[in-house]
Amino acid sequence: MVNKQAANVLELLEFFAAHQRPATLADIANHFGWPRSSTFKLLGTLKTRGYLYEPRPKGGYYPAPLLADLVNRIEQAQPVPKDVHALLERLAAETGETAVLAAASDAYATFVATVESPHPIRYAAPVGKRVPLHATATGRALLSQMDEKTRASILRKTSFQAYTEMTLTTAAAVEQEIQTSRERGWFLGEGGYTPDLGGVAMPFPLEGRCFALLIGGPNQRVQPRMAELVAILKRHVDAYRARHG
Structure with a gap:
């Protein structure tokens, strides 16, 4: 509305x-x-x-x-956590892809800080962009940080629009993917919202707030490098947490 x-x-x-x-x-x-x-x-x-x-x-x-x-x-009053933009800059520089910090807003993930890839063909991710929670790795990384009651309430109100052939279209499928991703340690994006775009996301809770980090780009560049991108993201997240406790 x-x-x-x-x-x-x-x-x-x-x-x-x-x-x-x-x-x-x-x-x-x-x-x-x-x-x-x-x-x-x-x-x-x-x-x-x-x-x-x-x-x-x-x-x-x-x-x-x-x-x-x-x-x-x-x-x-509610600043983006300290040094996060520098973290995004490091992720984008090392991977060559777009780096995003996102937070949940109703049934969407809202991009609150971004550093876009230098490539002409890239994941365009302006601050303020919203993507559906159920259809994206970023969204599911945010959902995974919510308690079961809150997550169930959001999923009950979700329309489960099928944006592509890869979109998860039921609450059960989303819950299963969250469980799989938790066990794996990261969340996979493979064109569930935008065709030909993919990436890797991780939960990034900070200062009592739920955030998620994403590295995203064209599937033709991202998919062959998925293990590398996961390793880079995990290394930088671990280093950030070590610095800030």
Whole structure:
């Protein structure tokens, strides 16, 4: 379910992040195809609350410093754990593939920190991307950290959409794969959500929160190197835990 007004605010912020310049009411209304009257009200509300300002009179609107300050204060309250971005950079550099830190949100895994592969053909994983828990190695690594009651509740509400031929489409199949992965020590991704993409994931609980780490990329590169990727991920996870207790 999507609230249209909230979605419009988020799309507007994404617009400014992409264009990085002031925009007039006409620029914004034309870009999104929004009615000028509702666009005027939206911009006026954000301006009145201090989230937009006009750098030059009649020169267009732009996000005010208040927005960055608000985001910074939110991040400081629940920061991404120390040195995790450096860990992702090391994983991406050593493997040549995309490295991701993810957390659970309802029936999805949300990417909270990423470092993408330098290859032109790679796993595109922008921060904020969401992937279904049941269909991905990342998601199952997150599910594995939940107690049985919580996991069962999530799986009862899951639609089990079959994204590819490799998608697990029942709660029983997901539970079996979680058990197999626990015994193996890592979680396998082999195109269950996006065809031709695969990877290896591991649970990464930190500071009382459930995270998962993923190394992912095109199957033609990842599958022949699976044992190597597992070893690299395990080595770096063990080293991180040794440093931080």
